[in-house]
Amino acid sequence: MLRWLTAGESHGEALTAVLEGVPAGVEVTTEHLQRALARRRLGYGRGARMSFEADRVTLVGGVRHGVTMGSPVAIRIDNTEWPKWEKVMSADPVTPEELLVDAGKGDAREVARNRPLTRPRPGHADLAGMQKYGLDEARPVLERASARETAARVALGEVARQLLAATGIRLGSHVVALGGEHVPAEALGREVWSALTTEAGRSRLDADPVRCADAASSERMVAAVDAAKREGDTLGGVVEVVVAGLPSGLGSHVHGDRRLDAQLAGALMSIQAIKGVELGDGFDLADTPGSRAHDEMVWEDGHVRRVSDRSGGVEGGMSTGELLRVRAAMKPISTVPRALRTVDTATGEAATAHHQRSDVCAVPAAAVVAEAEVALVLARALLEKFGGDHVDDTVAALEHYRQRVAATGGGA
Numbered sequence: 001m002l003r004w005l006t007a008g009e010s011h012g013e014a015l016t017a018v019l020e021g022v023p024a025g026v027e028v029t030t031e032h033l034q035r036a037l038a039r040r041r042l043g044y045g046r047g048a049r050m051s052f053e054a055d056r057v058t059l060v061g062g063v064r065h066g067v068t069m070g071s072p073v074a075i076r077i078d079n080t081e082w083p084k085w086e087k088v089m090s091a092d093p094v095t096p097e098e099l100l101v102d103a104g105k106g107d108a109r110e111v112a113r114n115r116p117l118t119r120p121r122p123g124h125a126d127l128a129g130m131q132k133y134g135l136d137e138a139r140p141v142l143e144r145a146s147a148r149e150t151a152a153r154v155a156l157g158e159v160a161r162q163l164l165a166a167t168g169i170r171l172g173s174h175v176v177a178l179g180g181e182h183v184p185a186e187a188l189g190r191e192v193w194s195a196l197t198t199e200a201g202r203s204r205l206d207a208d209p210v211r212c213a214d215a216a217s218s219e220r221m222v223a224a225v226d227a228a229k230r231e232g233d234t235l236g237g238v239v240e241v242v243v244a245g246l247p248s249g250l251g252s253h254v255h256g257d258r259r260l261d262a263q264l265a266g267a268l269m270s271i272q273a274i275k276g277v278e279l280g281d282g283f284d285l286a287d288t289p290g291s292r293a294h295d296e297m298v299w300e301d302g303h304v305r306r307v308s309d310r311s312g313g314v315e316g317g318m319s320t321g322e323l324l325r326v327r328a329a330m331k332p333i334s335t336v337p338r339a340l341r342t343v344d345t346a347t348g349e350a351a352t353a354h355h356q357r358s359d360v361c362a363v364p365a366a367a368v369v370a371e372a373e374v375a376l377v378l379a380r381a382l383l384e385k386f387g388g389d390h391v392d393d394t395v396a397a398l399e400h401y402r403q404r405v406a407a408t409g410g411g412a
């Protein structure tokens, strides 16, 4: 079974990620990981940190000479910020005096960095985390709640993506709404979605400031970010992940936790600030009569073909073999420059939430993170169905399955 874990704090020395259950024979290099991490740093509206965070990545286990060995893949991503945070985030004890001395000697920013965070931000993990873990300030909470951790997820997702690529499965992601600016339905469709999963399509999207497939919508989104920035506000949006080349039958109808849609929803909801998930036409289907809500089947060249893509490629908790399409809605960043009302937990007095710096909008980055989560879930489902200690075994089992399905035209 494929399983994964991440560890590490936002301003700690490094993030660590482990992926266990990867077959041998999958091509993975430091350069693959670097490229994936660079895509996550892109996106108009990100804050100061993304301009200098370098994501220095090291493969510390499971890979030899650019190929996985079947052992756990371990990845370390060093934080560029570490030298500034060595005292505040020290693993070993630091006396209050040391911190105060540091703060006293430092500039205003350094003083602010060392100060206890007792003005929790509405919308972030600060207050519930302080209460749950018995803390008198939010630092230990926000360090792990922070979406810095998504760098580790993207590195893991890249290994999963390489495994999927070896079996002919391709992924892409894009932004379909940002700050209330939506890509019109007419600008999307099967051809656009398929193109997103090709190398050329992925590069085109990486070059767009908001990772949007429609140039006119992209311009409106950029303008929305500029306006929010001017007004000291933040924005959310909707991202979509598209997958091509999947076989039918990943996941299962037989039990709730084996449903592929349930696993995808859980994985996407696990991303910081994601508050809604839909498969295919999702919420719109609730308003559509059944006669126009499903993907009708026709017989063509000896196999079943779907005439539309409304389901998002999952029926009965299983992949249908058509394009998989899943969306995730991201709420606006909660560290709002025009600070929100809160309470200082040290005094009980009314205050404004703490704010040092923040992203205005991280929707384009969230698309890349969503792609990584989908890659991990699909890689796990693929290995569950086809197994394989070497990726060639996985490919052979998949090929056998495809031939069986083709021989029967998709039926029994």
Ligand SMILES: Cc1cc2nc3c(=O)[nH]c(=O)nc-3n(C[C@H](O)[C@H](O)[C@H](O)COP(=O)(O)O)c2cc1C
Pocket (backbone or CB within 6 Å): 047, 123, 124, 125, 145, 146, 147, 150, 271, 272, 273, 274, 331, 333, 334, 335, 357, 358, 359, 362, 365, 366, 369
């Ligand atoms: C890529 C990415 C970047 C983010 N950047 C910020 C940020 O700069 N400031 C902030 O307050 N929240 C940011 N968030 C959102 C918070 O991490 C998130 O709101 C917080 O962990 C609380 O979790 P919740 O929103 O799921 O309840 C970001 C999220 C993602 C996915």
Ligand SMILES: C=C(O[C@@H]1CC(C(=O)O)=C[C@@H](OP(=O)(O)O)[C@H]1O)C(=O)O
Pocket (backbone or CB within 6 Å): 010, 047, 049, 050, 053, 145, 146, 147, 148, 149, 150, 151, 272, 357, 358, 359
């Ligand atoms: C560091 C990343 O995102 C961070 C996510 C984040 C948050 O609260 O989620 C807050 C910001 O961090 P800081 O407070 O250090 O400026 C973002 O920069 C990253 O994506 O690599």
